[in-house]
Structures are given as structure tokens and as C-alpha cells.
Amino acid sequence: MKITQINIKDYNQFQNLTLDLTYPKGHEKEDQALEKICFIGQSGTGKTSLLNVLRAMLTTPFLQTALSEKYQNSNMNHIVITSYFKEVKSVTEIREGKISFRDLKTDVNPTKFMEDFYLGKNILICFPAEIINNINQILAEKSPHPSSILKTVTEMKQQKRAKPRSVFDFETDNVLEIWNEILQDINAYKIEELKYSQQITKALGINAQNADRAFENYKRWKQKNPNPIEQLAQQLNPILNKFSLAVKTSFDFESIEDLKFIQIQSKGGTEIPYSGWSTGTKQVILTMTPLFKLNTDESIILVDEPERSLYPDIQTEIINNYKSAAPRAQFFFATHSPIIASAFEPWEIVELKFNDQGTVYQEKYYKGERHVDNYFIDPRYLRWDVILMRVFDLGIEGNEKFRNRALTKAARLETVLSKLRAENKMDTEEAQKIWADYLKLATKLAWRLDGYEED
Amino acid sequence: MGMRKIDKTQILATEYQLWIKQLKGQTHPKYSSSHKYYKDVLISLLYCQQGLCAYTEILIAEEERYRPENFDKKGRYIDKGKPESSFSAQLDHFNSHLKEKYGWGWNNFFAISDKINIEKGTQTVDDILKPDSPEYDPHKLLGYNEKRHIFHVHPDIEDESLQIRIENMILVLGLNQGTIKDNRRAYLEPKKKSLALGKEIEPVYQFFTAFEMIEEKL
Structure with a gap:
């Protein structure tokens, strides 16, 4: 529509x-x-x-x-x-x-x-100006990290919606539920990968042959199932790189929280916790991710x-x-x-x-x-x-209280100098002093002195 | 001053004129833009100022708005509604400190652009650039940098305290205010270029003083 x-x-x-x-x-x-x-x-x-x-x-x-x-x-x-x-x-x-x-x-x-x-x-995707505040408020009330209140796929299955959601309004108070849906495939993938990891660990405890087999299984699964977080990383990273950040694509499985939200890392590979994300980073990730993940036709x-x-x-x-x-x-x-x-x-x-x-x-x-x-x-x-x-109909060009006084002074000095030039008096001590004052002021005003007219 | 000397002797709003005469010596009724004489005064001033802002000389009213025929026999303005315009005319108390007690004094009034009025506010003024004062002569007090379209203190004024007084008033009256300067440049620059090439130009209808100063230098 x-x-x-x-x-x-x-x-x-x-x-x-x-x-x-x-x-x-x-x-x-x-x-x-x-x-x-x-x-x-x-x-x-x-x-x-x-x-x-x-x-x-x-x-x-x-x-x-x-x-x-x-x-x-x-x-x-x-x-x-x-x-x-x-x-x-x-x-x-x-x-x-x-x-x-x-x-x-x-x-x-x-x-x-x-x-x-x-x-x-999806009919509507709506990002309010306060998208970050909204989430931060929920986090302040409940927990410092979205992961601790977001659900894993297993947890979510208990609350399946009768009809799929077609309106994603980030101004509503069930915003974390919306995030659960958006990140559903990423979560599912992480859980599946965790299973394979556990199988390998278990097999290692038996013997090397079993471990090899388990590892082969894992590799086959990996080949067949591209990691959705890698795709998201490819989409988000060109923007995040401007903040010297990137989406973290590997999982540590150190805690259940790793399964839930997007993780980001510095260029050097250090993970940045959500509490350390800049507001600009949050703004980009929280608005771009839904657009990459959802059908927006x-x-x-x-x-x-x-x-x-x-x-x-x-x-x-x-x-x-x-x-x-x-x-x-x-x-x-x-x-x-x-x-x-x-x-x-x-x-x-x-x-x-x-x-x-x-x-x-x-x-x-x-x-x-x-x-x-x-x-x-x-x-x-x-x-x-x-x-x-x-x-935008702004009537002023800058901080007029300061700029206008400087402009008025510099414009006069310029007029005086052109008069002195016309009278062939540029070599006088007075002219040199005015020239020095003019140069200082004109430089601060970012005036071009090469005769070039800005367009 | 961006403006030639203004002659305010002819007042079209004669009913207001009589009213203010009768108030002589007394404190004036409270000034308000919804007062019945507000428009009478404003339009009378626009007539004296030829539709231009008293300070910046930007056009703020078309001639049809301030014609003498727009006043009835009693000297009241016949309101026909206001046409939309990007620079609308407002009444200014030159010395805002007189507004409270003598808010309806003719001598303290000028019609000016709304863009200037907001910024001028209650800043202290100096009569040195009062457009209707008998001694006022823009060609002796002001200069115009025609390259940058900026008004400044006259280059021949060497007395520093006088320089400061004039410079302060250039700022208070908004002669180089952003939008005004932008419009002045857009209006005068093509005329300046045409004149320099010896071409005929249409007569100017605003920014007279700046234009005269450009002409003097050519």
C-alpha cells in the first residue's frame, strides 16, 4: 500500500x-x-x-x-x-x-x-523519536541488558500469537515482545548451534572418532544453514564501521543471555556490552535491524x-x-x-x-x-x-550576537583597506596595522581572501 | 541606518492623532496590538515609510495597503484583511523603555519587519540612528561594503566612542541580520553587476540607502 x-x-x-x-x-x-x-x-x-x-x-x-x-x-x-x-x-x-x-x-x-x-x-513499522528512551526505560525498570528480559525461542513458543504480527510499533509498551519476534531466527540458530557444540563436547569425552563425527555433522549443518547473524552483520556493518564497531558473529555461549540479543564488538574484537553502546549506535541498530529482518514490501x-x-x-x-x-x-x-x-x-x-x-x-x-x-x-x-x-526559514546565519559584530567590524576594515589601496597608502604603518587586524578577524569569520565568491 | 531619513509629519490616522494630543502630559492607556488604533498607526507609518521597514528598508507592505484612500473621513483605517507576506509589518517602539507609560507616542513608533522586531526586543537604543531625528544622515554615519552587502560604521569616522555607538545601533536595529542581508544581497547584487556593465536597470523599490551607496562607489 x-x-x-x-x-x-x-x-x-x-x-x-x-x-x-x-x-x-x-x-x-x-x-x-x-x-x-x-x-x-x-x-x-x-x-x-x-x-x-x-x-x-x-x-x-x-x-x-x-x-x-x-x-x-x-x-x-x-x-x-x-x-x-x-x-x-x-x-x-x-x-x-x-x-x-x-x-x-x-x-x-x-x-x-x-x-x-x-x-x-507487514502493514506498518513505526519508530518514535524516543525509541532509545523507550527501551532504556524498560531496561531501567527491569534489568540493565535487553537480553535478560528477551526470551529464547523455546521460551517464546509458550506464548505463540494466534495471528502473525503485521504492525511493528516501537512506541508500544510491549516493545521487547516485538524484538523477540524480529530476532527469532537468530535466536533459533544460536540454540541449534549450541546443541551441536554440546554434542561435540560430549563426543570428545568418549573418543576422538566420535568427536570427529560430531564435528563433521556440525560442519554439514553449518554449510546447509547460513548463519542469519552473518547476513545481518553484512548489512549493518557498513554503517557500524563508521562508529568503529561491528556485529559480533561468533557466540561464546558463556551465558543464556548470549542467545538473545545482537552483540557488537570493537574493531579490535572486544565485545561492547549494551550499557556501553553510544546512543547513536543504539539508534542505528534499533532502527536498521527491523528493516533488514522484516518483509517491508x-x-x-x-x-x-x-x-x-x-x-x-x-x-x-x-x-x-x-x-x-x-x-x-x-x-x-x-x-x-x-x-x-x-x-x-x-x-x-x-x-x-x-x-x-x-x-x-x-x-x-x-x-x-x-x-x-x-x-x-x-x-x-x-x-x-x-x-x-x-x-527551515531560520532568519539568522549563526550566533548573531557575536558573528554580526565581527562581520560589521571586518566589513568596515575591508572598506577602509580598499580606500587606502586606492590612495596608494598600503605601505603606511596605519595600513599595516589595519591589514593585520583585518586578517585576524577575516580568518575567524572563515572569509575567503582569494577573491573567490562562494556559491 | 538602512533607511533614508523618514518624514513622519503627515499622519493619515487623524482620529488617533487627536486622541494622542488629548493625552498630552498623561500616562497613555496600555499599549496592545489588539487596540483599535494599532492598525491605524501601523498603516500611517507605512505611508510615511513608503511600505519599507524603517530600519532595514526591506519591503514590508505593498502600496495598495497604505494608500490614503484606505482611511475614512474620520481618519480611521478601513481594514480589508491582511495579505500573506513573508516579511510582515509590525509596530516597533524605538525606545522600548517608553512603552509602558507612553506606549502610544507617535515619535517613538516605526513600522518594521517582524524579523527585526523579535531580535531588537528591549535592547537599549541610541538616538544617533533614529531615522526621523533631525540630525540623522546615513551618508555621514554609515558605510556599505558592497562586496559582502554589510552596513558598517562610516570609514571616515575615527572617534572610537562614536564608532562603538554606531556599531551598537547597527546591531540593535538588525541592519545586517541574516535573512535581511540575504534578501538585500539577492536584490542588489544583480543590479550592481548590471550597473557595472553599463546596463539599464529597473528602478529600485527597497534598500534605497544601500543602493545609493553602491552607486556612489561606481
Whole structure:
């Protein structure tokens, strides 16, 4: 499913907001749903609210039913989301707290249609901005390491779900249960490997021949069954390497805890316990792993503040990393980062602004017809500081209290120097002093002195 | 000052003018942007300032908004709603310390860009760059670095205490504020290049002082 339009009436700060989420005319994907969308705007304009609207729509069963309990008091009176299921168009609507399908151009019953469409797939994967805090809080309340509360496959079998999960919402309080499901195959593999290891140990106690046989069995099993953690390592390591880290692929079996969560190690091979992971490391592992492990075909993926805890160099790549981890999903991001924004085509950015009445509208980046040629802003072409000023509407260039005084002084010195030059007085003591002062200030301001004009 | 000297003698808001005259010597009623004379004063100022921010000279109102015909016979502004604009006009008390007791004094009012108003806040001012003061002459107090589009203290002013007074006011009034400077550069740079090549240019409608200073150097 891909969402092509959102229409919200009288919900929180949205009085009447319509978002067209298709590629504009003249684009090679004209009229198709945007593959990734980035909400930007002042705090309070409703970026996270929009993500929550989508969550409410997608976590509620799709039939004539009341909104799930969590959203019942959220005043969602009239929200319409238009979406496409491959070639089938449908309109999902929330009216008076009830969610319903209409215009679904198929004879099949909507619930049945959704079940069939999402068979083996996942509807929603949702990462809140506080993904790390959420997990940390649970850990603080229960234990210092996720492993001690995550379950092994055997433990999990006792609690098998009636229906496979198709919504992975990391904002819910059963987040550790979600992790159990995501890491299920890795856990199963570790347990199987532990069995072989025990067999070898046992056989060694009998004689060398038995031990050889047990070892051969283990090797055969290994050949037939690729280690899922190695595959995950291949996917995660290019990003983790930037933190000088890597996924640990070998198991020590020192404790049952080793069986449960992902382990990471330094470049030198030293294991880093979860409590020693940086927040950036956690952010990357906790959001990228589900995308690598889950089927993301036709999924809607919500990521609030993808820049959280990430150093700028990682931010420059993270959107592409997400996109390549889930190439057939539709992403919705909300960000405050100009670096994140620069990863988007201009029509993929939804900038929300307040008007004088305090209601929210979408700032347009094009004039006239919505055609690629009529867009006058493209964040992919701009420097970060220009994105901050032109796209994020930051009115200042830096720490103006200090920068502006320095600029004003340096600009005057420059004018005085050009005057002295015109009067052929550059050799005077006064001119030399001004030149020295100017050089110091201009260097601190990072002014180029070679006549080159920055563009 | 980014602005030529402003002549504030013609007040379109005559009802306000009468009201303020009657208050002479008394403490003024509380100033508020929802007061009935707020727009009357604002539009009257925009008329005197030709739709430009009093300090930065960026365009903050189109002519149709401040035409004398927009005032009725009693001298009240006929409100037709405000068009959306990226630089909206706000009333500023030049000396914010007068706001509490004499918040409606005409002499202390200027119409300025909202971008400047926020940052100017309650900073202490010096009348040396007050745009309507009789002694004010931007060409004697200010210089303009046309390469970087930055206003600075006039290069010939050598008195350091005077330099500091002017420099402080350049900062207080936001003459080199980020967005303003960015817009001024975008507006004046093509004109500067055209002039240097001896080409005809369209008449300027904002940033007059900066433009005049560029012209002087060419």
C-alpha cells in the first residue's frame, strides 16, 4: 500500500489540510505515490501529529470499526487518507471516531482484501523519536541488558500469537515482545548451534572418532544453514564501521543471555556490552535491524527524527541507508535536520507552517502548475546553511550576537583597506596595522581572501 | 541606518492623532496590538515609510495597503484583511523603555519587519540612528561594503566612542541580520553587476540607502 493523499479537517492545529503525496508532472514517476516523504516545520506545526494520524489509521483493523482504544479520545473527526494497493485505489476515512474503507474498487470484502494483500507482509513499522528512551526505560525498570528480559525461542513458543504480527510499533509498551519476534531466527540458530557444540563436547569425552563425527555433522549443518547473524552483520556493518564497531558473529555461549540479543564488538574484537553502546549506535541498530529482518514490501514506515543522536557525517547517509534497507516500502520521516532534508527531492518535502490564525498550511515550493520545472527550491542542490535559511526559514546565519559584530567590524576594515589601496597608502604603518587586524578577524569569520565568491 | 531619513509629519490616522494630543502630559492607556488604533498607526507609518521597514528598508507592505484612500473621513483605517507576506509589518517602539507609560507616542513608533522586531526586543537604543531625528544622515554615519552587502560604521569616522555607538545601533536595529542581508544581497547584487556593465536597470523599490551607496562607489 502507498499513500497518495492525506486530507485532514478540524483535527488539532489542522483546520483543512490536504497533502498531495504523488510525484509531480514531468517526473518519471508522475502521479505515482512518493516513495519517501519528509515532514518539516516549526515545533508545534504537527509533524509528529501527522505521523500519529498514520499510526492511528494503520494500527486499527481495516473494517467498519471504532478507532483502537488509544486514539478514541484524540478528536480525529474527519480524516481521509487515499491510498493505492498496487493498481487498486482505496480511500480510508475516519469519521466520528470510526474507521472505514470506501471506493475500494474490488468485489472482495475489505477486511479479507487487506488480509490477503498483507499475507506474509507487514502493514506498518513505526519508530518514535524516543525509541532509545523507550527501551532504556524498560531496561531501567527491569534489568540493565535487553537480553535478560528477551526470551529464547523455546521460551517464546509458550506464548505463540494466534495471528502473525503485521504492525511493528516501537512506541508500544510491549516493545521487547516485538524484538523477540524480529530476532527469532537468530535466536533459533544460536540454540541449534549450541546443541551441536554440546554434542561435540560430549563426543570428545568418549573418543576422538566420535568427536570427529560430531564435528563433521556440525560442519554439514553449518554449510546447509547460513548463519542469519552473518547476513545481518553484512548489512549493518557498513554503517557500524563508521562508529568503529561491528556485529559480533561468533557466540561464546558463556551465558543464556548470549542467545538473545545482537552483540557488537570493537574493531579490535572486544565485545561492547549494551550499557556501553553510544546512543547513536543504539539508534542505528534499533532502527536498521527491523528493516533488514522484516518483509517491508508494501509497508508504511514512520521514522520520527531520524537524526537523533547521529553525528552529521552519519546523517548524510542515513536516509539512503533506510531506503536501500526497505526499497519497496513508503517512508514518512519528520525532521529538524537540514542534513536529513538534503536527501529529499523537493516534492518529497512537506513543510508545515502556521498562518496568522494559528492554523497549519503547507508551504509550496513551486509556482503555477505542480510540475517539476516549476519548483524553485531543491534541497539536494543547497549547502546546509542555505537549507537552514531557505527551507527551515531560520532568519539568522549563526550566533548573531557575536558573528554580526565581527562581520560589521571586518566589513568596515575591508572598506577602509580598499580606500587606502586606492590612495596608494598600503605601505603606511596605519595600513599595516589595519591589514593585520583585518586578517585576524577575516580568518575567524572563515572569509575567503582569494577573491573567490562562494556559491 | 538602512533607511533614508523618514518624514513622519503627515499622519493619515487623524482620529488617533487627536486622541494622542488629548493625552498630552498623561500616562497613555496600555499599549496592545489588539487596540483599535494599532492598525491605524501601523498603516500611517507605512505611508510615511513608503511600505519599507524603517530600519532595514526591506519591503514590508505593498502600496495598495497604505494608500490614503484606505482611511475614512474620520481618519480611521478601513481594514480589508491582511495579505500573506513573508516579511510582515509590525509596530516597533524605538525606545522600548517608553512603552509602558507612553506606549502610544507617535515619535517613538516605526513600522518594521517582524524579523527585526523579535531580535531588537528591549535592547537599549541610541538616538544617533533614529531615522526621523533631525540630525540623522546615513551618508555621514554609515558605510556599505558592497562586496559582502554589510552596513558598517562610516570609514571616515575615527572617534572610537562614536564608532562603538554606531556599531551598537547597527546591531540593535538588525541592519545586517541574516535573512535581511540575504534578501538585500539577492536584490542588489544583480543590479550592481548590471550597473557595472553599463546596463539599464529597473528602478529600485527597497534598500534605497544601500543602493545609493553602491552607486556612489561606481
